[in-house]
Amino acid sequence: MKLFKNRTFLLFLPVISFLVIPFYGFIHAVIQSIDGEGLAHYKEILNSERFLSSVWFSIRTAGTATIASIILGLGFTKAFHPFLARTSKRLMVWVPMLFPHFVWGYMVILLLSETGWISQAFAAAGWMENTSNFPVWTRDPQGIGIIITYIWKEVPLVILLLFPVFTSIRPEYYALVDSLGGNAWHRFTTIDLPHLFPVLVESFLIIFSFTLAAYEVPALIGTTFPEMISVLGYEWFYGSSWDDRPLAFAAMVLTSLFLLALTLVSYYGLSRPRWRAMRGDRP
Amino acid sequence: MKKFIPFFLLAIVFMTACSETSTNKNDWTEAPWKEIEAAAEGTEVRLYMWGGDEGINAYIDDYVTPQLEDQYGVSLKRIPLDTPEILQKLQTEKQANKQDGSIDVIWINGENFKNAKENELLVGSFTDVLPNFNDYYNTEDPAFQRDFGTKIEGMEAPWGKVQFVFHYNSEKVENPPATFEELQTWVAENPGKFTYPRAEEFTGNAFLRHVLYAQAEKPSDVYEQPLKENNITPTAERTWSYLNEMEKNLWRSGDHYPNSLTELDRLYSQGEVWMTMGYNESRAESLIKEGVFPESTRSFVMELGSIGNTHFLSIPFNSPNQPGALTAINFMLSPEAQLEKYKPDDWGENTPISFDQLPENVKEEFKAVERGKSVLSTEELEESFLPESEADYVDWMKEQWFNEVVQK
Numbered sequence: 001m002k003l004f005k006n007r008t009f010l011l012f013l014p015v016i017s018f019l020v021i022p023f024y025g026f027i028h029a030v031i032q033s034i035d036g037e038g039l040a041h042y043k044e045i046l047n048s049e050r051f052l053s054s055v056w057f058s059i060r061t062a063g064t065a066t067i068a069s070i071i072l073g074l075g076f077t078k079a080f081h082p083f084l085a086r087t088s089k090r091l092m093v094w095v096p097m098l099f100p101h102f103v104w105g106y107m108v109i110l111l112l113s114e115t116g117w118i119s120q121a122f123a124a125a126g127w128m129e130n131t132s133n134f135p136v137w138t139r140d141p142q143g144i145g146i147i148i149t150y151i152w153k154e155v156p157l158v159i160l161l162l163f164p165v166f167t168s169i170r171p172e173y174y175a176l177v178d179s180l181g182g183n184a185w186h187r188f189t190t191i192d193l194p195h196l197f198p199v200l201v202e203s204f205l206i207i208f209s210f211t212l213a214a215y216e217v218p219a220l221i222g223t224t225f226p227e228m229i230s231v232l233g234y235e236w237f238y239g240s241s242w243d244d245r246p247l248a249f250a251a252m253v254l255t256s257l258f259l260l261a262l263t264l265v266s267y268y269g270l271s272r273p274r275w276r277a278m279r280g281d282r283p
Numbered sequence: 284m285k286k287f288i289p290f291f292l293l294a295i296v297f298m299t300a301c302s303e304t305s306t307n308k309n310d311w312t313e314a315p316w317k318e319i320e321a322a323a324e325g326t327e328v329r330l331y332m333w334g335g336d337e338g339i340n341a342y343i344d345d346y347v348t349p350q351l352e353d354q355y356g357v358s359l360k361r362i363p364l365d366t367p368e369i370l371q372k373l374q375t376e377k378q379a380n381k382q383d384g385s386i387d388v389i390w391i392n393g394e395n396f397k398n399a400k401e402n403e404l405l406v407g408s409f410t411d412v413l414p415n416f417n418d419y420y421n422t423e424d425p426a427f428q429r430d431f432g433t434k435i436e437g438m439e440a441p442w443g444k445v446q447f448v449f450h451y452n453s454e455k456v457e458n459p460p461a462t463f464e465e466l467q468t469w470v471a472e473n474p475g476k477f478t479y480p481r482a483e484e485f486t487g488n489a490f491l492r493h494v495l496y497a498q499a500e501k502p503s504d505v506y507e508q509p510l511k512e513n514n515i516t517p518t519a520e521r522t523w524s525y526l527n528e529m530e531k532n533l534w535r536s537g538d539h540y541p542n543s544l545t546e547l548d549r550l551y552s553q554g555e556v557w558m559t560m561g562y563n564e565s566r567a568e569s570l571i572k573e574g575v576f577p578e579s580t581r582s583f584v585m586e587l588g589s590i591g592n593t594h595f596l597s598i599p600f601n602s603p604n605q606p607g608a609l610t611a612i613n614f615m616l617s618p619e620a621q622l623e624k625y626k627p628d629d630w631g632e633n634t635p636i637s638f639d640q641l642p643e644n645v646k647e648e649f650k651a652v653e654r655g656k657s658v659l660s661t662e663e664l665e666e667s668f669l670p671e672s673e674a675d676y677v678d679w680m681k682e683q684w685f686n687e688v689v690q691k
Contacts, residue, residue, distance in 0.1 A: 049690065136535065139542075141538060222542075223538065223539040224540045238371070239678065239681060241394070241675075241678045242402070
C-alpha cells in the first residue's frame with residue numbers, strides 16, 4: 001500500500017494515538033449532554049443563575065491568576081535570567097512545581113487562613129489584636145485564595161517556558177538599542193516583547209485553560225457561592241440523583257468549546273507575526 | 284484527511300475489542316457456606332470505602348485485616364475512595380461490559396445504595412447466605428428492610444448503626460440548646476460561633492433535615508411520607524426562614540459554609556466555632572484522645588429527636604472474588620468484630636446486632652464497654668431515635684438549600 005510507504009506518515013502516529021481518546025471522550029460527552037433531549041439541557045444551564053455566576057467567577061478567577069502569573073513570571077525571568085543559567089539555581093526556582101496543586105492549596109490554607117501561621121504570627125507579634133482581625137483570604141467570595149495558589153504554582157511554569165526564549169535573545173540587539181539611545185523600556189518593547197509574544201500567548205492559553213477547568217484547588221479553598229465551574233460540574237455529576245448528569249456534561253462541553261475557540265483565535269492571531277519572524281522582517 | 288481514516292478505524296476496532304471480555308462465573312450467593320469459606324482461603328479481597336476518618340481506617344487496618352488473615356487466610360486491601368466515585372467506577376465498568384472488576388466489597392447506604400440498585404451495580408441478594416447475619420441479627424428489623432426508603436432485598440448487609448449528635452465544648456457552652464428555637468437564640472447570642480457544612484455534604488444535609496423535621500407539624504410527617512406525595516411547601520417555607528434568620532449570625536455571617544465535615548471539625552478544634560456535629564454518636568472519642576478535640580467536648584441531641592440510620596456492606600456485580608467478599612462481610616458482621624468496633628478505641632460506633640440473639644457472655648462484654656464521656660447513654664440515644672426520610676429528600680434539600688439560603 002502506498003500509504004504506508006510514506007515514512008513521514010508514521011510521525012502522525014503518536015499524535016493520533018494521543019488525540020483519539022480525548023476526541024472519543026468529547027463526542028461521548030456531547031452525546032451524554034444531549035441525552036435524547038436535544039439542546040434542552042444546554043438551555044437549562046444557560047438559564048440557570050447558578051451556572052452563569054459560576055462561569056463569570058471562573059473566568060474572572062482564572063483570568064486574574066493567569067495574567068498575574070505571567071506578569072510576575074516575566075518580571076522574574078527578565079530580572080534573574082542570567083543567574084538562572086546555573087542548573088542548581090534553576091532547580092530552586094522550580095521547587096513549587098514538585099508539589100501537586102492540592103498540596104499547595106493546603107499550604108495556602110495553613111499560611112493564610114484566619115487562624116493560619118501568618119495571622120497567628122501577627123497576633124503574637126502584637127501587630128493585630130487577635131487572629132480574627134486577619135482578612136478573609138481563603139474560602140472567600142472573591143477567589144483570592146484560589147488566585148494566590150495558582151500564582152504560586154504557575155509562576156515557575158511561566159519561568160520554565162520563558163527562560164529558553166530569554167537565553168536565545170542575542171545581546172547584540174540590546175547593544176543596538178543602547179547605541180540608538182534607547183532606555184530599558186525600549187529594550188523591553190522592541191526586543192523582548194516581539195520575541196516573547198508567541199510564548200506569552202501560549203503560556204496564557206495553557207495556564208488559563210488549566211485553571212479554568214481545574215477542580216481540586218477550588219474545591220479545597222473555594223467558598224459556597226460563587227463556585228468555580230468545575231466544582232458545580234462535579235456537584236451535578238456526583239450529586240445524589242444521577243438526573244443532573246447531562247447538565248454536568250453540557251457545562252463541560254461548553255467549557256471545552258470556549259477554550260477551543262480561544263485557542264483557534266490565538267493561533268490565527270499568532271500565525272501572522274510568526275510568519276514575519278520566520279522571514280526575518282520585524283515590525 | 285482521507286489518509287487518516289484507516290487509523291481512526293483501527294483505533295476504534297482496538298477500543299471495542301478491549302471491551303468485549305466476559306467470563307463465566309459461579310453464582311456464590313446460593314452456595315453452601317463451607318464451600319464459600321474454602322474458596323476464599325488464600326485470596327485477596329479489595330474493600331473500597333470512604334477513607335476520611337482515621338479511627339475507622341485504624342479499625343480496618345489494625346483489627347479486621349489481621350483477623351481475616353489469621354482466621355480465614357483472606358488478605359484484605361482497603362482502598363479509600365468516596366462512594367459516589369466508587370459507583371462511577373462501577374458504572375463505567377458496566378458500560379464497558381467488564382465482568383471482572385476490581386472491587387469486591389463496598390461500604391454503602393442511602394442515596395448511593397439507591398443509585399447502585401437502580402443502575403444494577405450490585406451482585407444481587409446475598410444476605411441469606413451469611414451465617415452471622417442469620418444467627419445474630421433480627422433479620423425482620425424494619426431497619427434492614429429499607430435504606431432511606433429504598434427496599435434492600437438482601438442486597439446489602441447491615442454493618443453499623445449511627446445516630447446524629449451535636450458536639451460542643453462544655454467549657455465554653457454551659458447549657459447547650461435543647462430545641463431548634465433555643466439553638467437560634469444561642470446563635471444570636473454568640474454570633475460567629477456556629478455553622479454547619481453545606482448541603483452537598485453528608486453531615487450538613489443531615490443537619491438540614493433535622494431542621495426540616497423540626498419545622499414540620501411532627502417529624503413523622505416527613506419520614507413517613509414520600510417526597511412527591513408530601514405537601515412540603517409550608518414546612519419548607521418555615522425551614523428556609525429559620526435558616527435565613529440564623530445565617531447572619533453564623534460563622535463568617537454565613538458567607539461561607541464548610542465544604543466538608545473535616546473543615547468544620549478543624550474550626551471547632553481551633554476554637555473558632557464552639558459546636559460541631561456528626562452522624563456518629565461516639566466519633567468525638569478518638570478525636571479527643573488524639574488531642575484534636577478539647578477534653579471538655581460533650582455531645583447532645585435535640586428534644587425533637589436525632590436521626591439515626593444503618594449503614595451497610597455490599598458486593599458489586601462484577602466482584603472478581605465473591606467467596607472472599609462474602610467471607611469478609613460475614614466476619615465484619617460477627618459479634619467479635621462488632622464488639623471491637625463498639626469499643627471507643629478506634630471507631631466506637633453502635634452495632635446493628637440483636638443483643639437478644641447473642642450468647643450471655645458476649646452480651647455482658649458489650650454491656651461492659653465504657654463508650655466514653657462524650658457519648659450519650661444508650662437509653663437517651665434510643666429514646667431520641669428518629670428514622671431517616673426517603674432518599675429523595677436528600678437531593679431535594681441540596682437543590683433547595685442552595686436556591687433558598689445561599690443565593691438569597
